Amino acid sequence: MNVILLLIPLSLLMAGGFLWAFVWAVRSGQYEDTCTPSMRVLADDGTIRRPGEKSTETEPRKS
Amino acid sequence: MFEILAEGGLGQFYELSADAGRRVGTAAPAGHYGFLDTPAVRERLVDFSDGATTRVTFAIPEIHCIACVWLLENLFRLNPAIGRSHVDFPRKQVAVTFDPARVELGAVAALLDSLGYPPDLRLADLGGRRAHRVPRRLWLQLGIAGFAFGNTMLFSLPAYFGLDAASGPSFQRLVGWLSLLLALPVVSFAAGDYWRSSWQAWKQRRMSIEVPIVLGLAAIFLQSAAEVVSGAGVGYFDSMAGLLFFLLLGRVFQQKTYDRLAFDRDYRSFFPLSVLRKSGGTEERVALDQLRVGDRVVVRHGELVPADARVASGTAVVDYSFVTGESTPVELGAGAWVYAGGRQVGGAVELETAKAVSQGYLTSLWNQDVFRKTKDDTFDSTTNRYSRRFTWIILAIAVGAAAYWTWARPALAVKAFASVLIVACPCALALAAPFTLGTAQRVLGRRGIFLRNSSVIESMARVDAVVFDKTGTLTQPRRGDDAFSGPALDPVEAAAVRAVAEQSMHPLSRQVAALLAAGGELPVIMGFEESPGNGTRARAGEREVRLGSARWLRATGIGVPDGAEGAGNEVWLALDGRVRGVFRLGSAVRPGIPGMLAGLGRRCRIALLSGDQPRERESFRRLFGDGAPLQFGQGPAEKLRFVRELQESGARVMMVGDGLNDAGALRQGDVGMAVVEDVAAFSPASDVIVEASRVACLADVLEYSRRVVRVVRQGFLVSALYNAAGLAIAASGRLSPFVCAVLMPLSSATVVVFACAMAEWHARRLGLGGETPDPTAVESPATEARPS
Numbered sequence: 001m002n003v004i005l006l007l008i009p010l011s012l013l014m015a016g017g018f019l020w021a022f023v024w025a026v027r028s029g030q031y032e033d034t035c036t037p038s039m040r041v042l043a044d045d046g047t048i049r050r051p052g053e054k055s056t057e058t059e060p061r062k063s
Numbered sequence: 064m065f066e067i068l069a070e071g072g073l074g075q076f077y078e079l080s081a082d083a084g085r086r087v088g089t090a091a092p093a094g095h096y097g098f099l100d101t102p103a104v105r106e107r108l109v110d111f112s113d114g115a116t117t118r119v120t121f122a123i124p125e126i127h128c129i130a131c132v133w134l135l136e137n138l139f140r141l142n143p144a145i146g147r148s149h150v151d152f153p154r155k156q157v158a159v160t161f162d163p164a165r166v167e168l169g170a171v172a173a174l175l176d177s178l179g180y181p182p183d184l185r186l187a188d189l190g191g192r193r194a195h196r197v198p199r200r201l202w203l204q205l206g207i208a209g210f211a212f213g214n215t216m217l218f219s220l221p222a223y224f225g226l227d228a229a230s231g232p233s234f235q236r237l238v239g240w241l242s243l244l245l246a247l248p249v250v251s252f253a254a255g256d257y258w259r260s261s262w263q264a265w266k267q268r269r270m271s272i273e274v275p276i277v278l279g280l281a282a283i284f285l286q287s288a289a290e291v292v293s294g295a296g297v298g299y300f301d302s303m304a305g306l307l308f309f310l311l312l313g314r315v316f317q318q319k320t321y322d323r324l325a326f327d328r329d330y331r332s333f334f335p336l337s338v339l340r341k342s343g344g345t346e347e348r349v350a351l352d353q354l355r356v357g358d359r360v361v362v363r364h365g366e367l368v369p370a371d372a373r374v375a376s377g378t379a380v381v382d383y384s385f386v387t388g389e390s391t392p393v394e395l396g397a398g399a400w401v402y403a404g405g406r407q408v409g410g411a412v413e414l415e416t417a418k419a420v421s422q423g424y425l426t427s428l429w430n431q432d433v434f435r436k437t438k439d440d441t442f443d444s445t446t447n448r449y450s451r452r453f454t455w456i457i458l459a460i461a462v463g464a465a466a467y468w469t470w471a472r473p474a475l476a477v478k479a480f481a482s483v484l485i486v487a488c489p490c491a492l493a494l495a496a497p498f499t500l501g502t503a504q505r506v507l508g509r510r511g512i513f514l515r516n517s518s519v520i521e522s523m524a525r526v527d528a529v530v531f532d533k534t535g536t537l538t539q540p541r542r543g544d545d546a547f548s549g550p551a552l553d554p555v556e557a558a559a560v561r562a563v564a565e566q567s568m569h570p571l572s573r574q575v576a577a578l579l580a581a582g583g584e585l586p587v588i589m590g591f592e593e594s595p596g597n598g599t600r601a602r603a604g605e606r607e608v609r610l611g612s613a614r615w616l617r618a619t620g621i622g623v624p625d626g627a628e629g630a631g632n633e634v635w636l637a638l639d640g641r642v643r644g645v646f647r648l649g650s651a652v653r654p655g656i657p658g659m660l661a662g663l664g665r666r667c668r669i670a671l672l673s674g675d676q677p678r679e680r681e682s683f684r685r686l687f688g689d690g691a692p693l694q695f696g697q698g699p700a701e702k703l704r705f706v707r708e709l710q711e712s713g714a715r716v717m718m719v720g721d722g723l724n725d726a727g728a729l730r731q732g733d734v735g736m737a738v739v740e741d742v743a744a745f746s747p748a749s750d751v752i753v754e755a756s757r758v759a760c761l762a763d764v765l766e767y768s769r770r771v772v773r774v775v776r777q778g779f780l781v782s783a784l785y786n787a788a789g790l791a792i793a794a795s796g797r798l799s800p801f802v803c804a805v806l807m808p809l810s811s812a813t814v815v816v817f818a819c820a821m822a823e824w825h826a827r828r829l830g831l832g833g834e835t836p837d838p839t840a841v842e843s844p845a846t847e848a849r850p851s
Contacts (some may be wrong), residue, residue, distance in 0.1 A: 006236075008241070012214065019210045026202040036152040039129045040136070 112516030279488020486789035549644015655759025703727035
């Protein structure tokens with residue numbers, strides 16, 4: 001029986017965590033534009049060279 | 064452009080998209096964006112500035128693929144003073160954060176321009192911030208309500224299944240207090256908008272749907288809080304949170320907006336942000352609102368005349384199709400009046416402004432009263448009319464039940480009173496309209512008919528008079544009864560003429576080219592010359608071709624027969640220095656229009672207002688029938704007045720138009736429908752934006768709105784049945800939290816499913832349900848082909 005007194009705060013804590021994540025997502029504008037991020041992830045391959053920097057890629061990509 | 068990118072290490076741009084190297088327009092001359100750095104403009108254009116960083120949002124119509132997003136978000140590599148740039152693809156905007164000490168706003172705009180993404184700067188951008196789509200606040204309210212709903216429901220489950228008998232009264236108390244704690248933010252924050260709007264409704268002595276909702280909420284909360292505090296039970300907090308969660312869900316569903324369309328444009332969205340002012344011997348770009356009466360401005364080919372003015376030097380050839388709907392350009396010499404909104408189609412011309420921008424012939428339309436108030440304020444929705452009656456009935460039943468029990472058994476009186484208000488809380492009633500209308504709005508959106516918001520459907524259902532503009536709305540420029548008079552052209556001649564006509568962007572030239580489109584191989588063009596607004600000449604293969612107005616051909620030394628200067632659109636053709644004939648270019652009624660007008664004419668009044676001369680009165684008389692008013696030569700203010708007079712005679716008017724000259728009438732009408740060839744193009748402020756090819760299904764759309772409103776009423780009936788069942792239990796004073804927790808979600812779910820299904824079904828019945836590509840949806844970059 002007493003286990004439920006432990007479970008209730010635990011479940012509230014977890015749900016509170018999700019609520020916090022949701023509030024953070026809304027506040028940071030992630031619900032404003034649900035379309036562009038899906039395009040961004042396709043383009044940004046993370047191997048962009050800064051001017052003067054050596055390429056991190058060994059071979060230039062073939063397109 | 065490639066050099067800039069290679070220097071910045073962004074060569075990858077070309078790898079991302081094969082067609083990334085689009086046509087890059089001629090880059091703006093140096094100093095083109097200098098006016099942005101004047102404090103008055105800068106302060107009103109930037110979103111945010113704290114001295115160290117500045118954030119500005121530019122509209123960039125050129126954004127069309129992944130490579131654009133990637134390039135624009137890597138601006139910081141091209142200029143180290145730029146911090147972060149963030150693209151909003153559906154809206155075609157980029158938000159740039161930069162260090163104002165190291166780079167100026169004008170330089171940022173110039174950088175975008177040099178990359179082939181010229182910012183689209185309009186006078187309206189100075190107006191301030193743009194609204195969020197679904198407001199963040201609404202999302203947060205939904206989150207809070209959902210959180211409380213889920214948790215209180217879980218707390219209540221043991222009670223519903225009789226499991227808490229084992230755990231004792233102390234456990235019940237704990238659950239009760241926890242639920243009360245969770246319910247507090249729901250009542251105060253998540254329901255905040257309902258409290259506010261019902262308070263406003265109360266102050267204005269009118270009844271809206273929010274009033275009974277708030278009554279129900281207050282009754283649930285107080286009754287439950289009393290139970291918890293007194294230790295009598297756990298209350299109905301789960302039902303309350305669930306109810307609000309569904310209501311807010313309905314609100315989110317109703318907030319469908321079309322990102323690429325703007326329904327609230329006024330003249331400021333059409334005018335550029337800057338003009339080229341000439342003072343002394345120098346030319347400088349200044350912001351439009353810094354323009355003073357008496358200033359000299361230079362208007363180039365294709366630019367809008369910013370204010371009413373007189374021609375100072377040069378010849379103005381002004382296309383007023385934007386303002387009047389008349390597509391033939393007008394030629395004006397020195398001293399003549401030029402009105403704001405006209406588009407210069409000749410070479411550069413110098414104008415002396417005679418009126419302030421906001422006082423012009425066209426812009427003064429926006430000073431009319433009709434533009435001051437928003438339509439939503441005056442709109443009385445079906446839901447509100449129902450809730451007026453509903454609320455009084457509920458209050459009567461609640462008071463009656465309380466009175467009965469006070470006499471029969473006083474202990475039950477308060478509970479019965481509260482139970483009636485709880486059960487009668489018109490949750491399902493409030494959901495019927497958002498879900499039915501929201502579904503209908505999406506159905507119409509798939510068919511190229513875009514509504515400003517879902518309540519426009521209710522307005523459309525009540526329309527009993529439809530007023531049409533002619534040019535651009537009922538007629539279209541091409542595929543008309545265009546004809547060539549003169550000896551027939553042989554295929555070689557036709558190909559030569561078409562090759563020359565295709566070189567020009569003038570609408571009449573395009574029309575000539577389309578008329579001759581059947582030809583085969585096109586000859587090579589040599590020595591092409593265009594005299595803007597007059598005509599074109601070039602050598603095409605073996606032939607020397609001249610296309611243009613009779614006056615221009617005469618001026619170039621070709622004998623055009625006298626008296627040949629006809630009305631309207633004529634393009635004369637001369638081959639090898641001799642007149643060959645004349646193209647007479649008409650405008651034709653769009654396909655499907657005659658049938659639609661005939662059908663519509665049987666149901667409601669129809670009328671035609673045109674800015675044109677009455678050349679085509681007879682053919683339109685046949686289309687509109689004998690009784691319908693046909694008025695020609697109507698200016699913007701006259702159109703507005705016509706609609707207003709029609710309304711004063713008791714009609715609910717829908718105005719269908721396309722140009723700025725219809726803007727007043729579109730706004731005055733109960734429903735304003737703007738017809739556009741391309742939904743991304745500019746259209747005047749309106750309630751509905753419709754693709755030109757869809758005008759023909761207008762009669763079906765009106766019929767659909769009527770049926771949809773009927774579905775809303777049927778939804779009310781369904782929810783009323785649930786309410787009646789609940790009321791019977793409540794008035795007898797036997798309402799348990801369990802019954803409440805089942806009845807409320809069940810009635811809401813029934814209404815939602817009924818609303819969505821019926822709206823779709825009626826669309827299918829009327830042939831509106833089919834899928835067509837949603838132009839506001841994102842085109843997949845792979846299928847998007849643009850001329851390179």
